[in-house]
Amino acid sequence: MSVKDKKSGAILAWVLGIFAVLFIICTLVGSAIISTSRFNESYNDTNDMDNAINSAINIGVYYYKCENGIKEELNKEEKILINVKPEYINKFISKTDTINKFDYLVTLENTSNDTITINAKIKNESNTKTKNRQGKIKKVVVSESFN
Numbered sequence: 001m002s003v004k005d006k007k008s009g010a011i012l013a014w015v016l017g018i019f020a021v022l023f024i025i026c027t028l029v030g031s032a033i034i035s036t037s038r039f040n041e042s043y044n045d046t047n048d049m050d051n052a053i054n055s056a057i058n059i060g061v062y063y064y065k066c067e068n069g070i071k072e073e074l075n076k077e078e079k080i081l082i083n084v085k086p087e088y089i090n091k092f093i094s095k096t097d098t099i100n101k102f103d104y105l106v107t108l109e110n111t112s113n114d115t116i117t118i119n120a121k122i123k124n125e126s127n128t129k130t131k132n133r134q135g136k137i138k139k140v141v142v143s144e145s146f147n
Helices: 003-066 068-074 086-090
Strands: 081-083 102-110 115-124 130-138
Touching: 003 068, 003 086, 003 102, 003 115, 003 130, 068 081, 068 102, 086 102
Parallel strands: none
Antiparallel strands: 081 102, 102 115, 115 130
């Protein structure tokens, strides 16, 4: 065997070794990128659901404070449950928002003499995740006169 053949064999071994190391490094980096992407997607979904449920509660508060007929009805003593219509909710959730991909259910309930309970429930498009939240606000009593 000549010296030239030994050098060619050694260079081939080095090239194969370097290729193996680069392959392992690229595989590790690729799997790290994939797992980070999955984590980010899950984190974003959680944030979107939190924002959507907070929006639903705020819509319920706004509905109670701005709809005059609803105040009169909920200021009665008996227990009353009112569903906020989807058309009303859709006025506030635009099609460009990231929170428009949820189904909203917002109810207002007369729970005590001075409190209205707002129940909000959202579901994602695929119905795999739901989130519930409850909020309480003080009743607004509208007086007829300022005397």
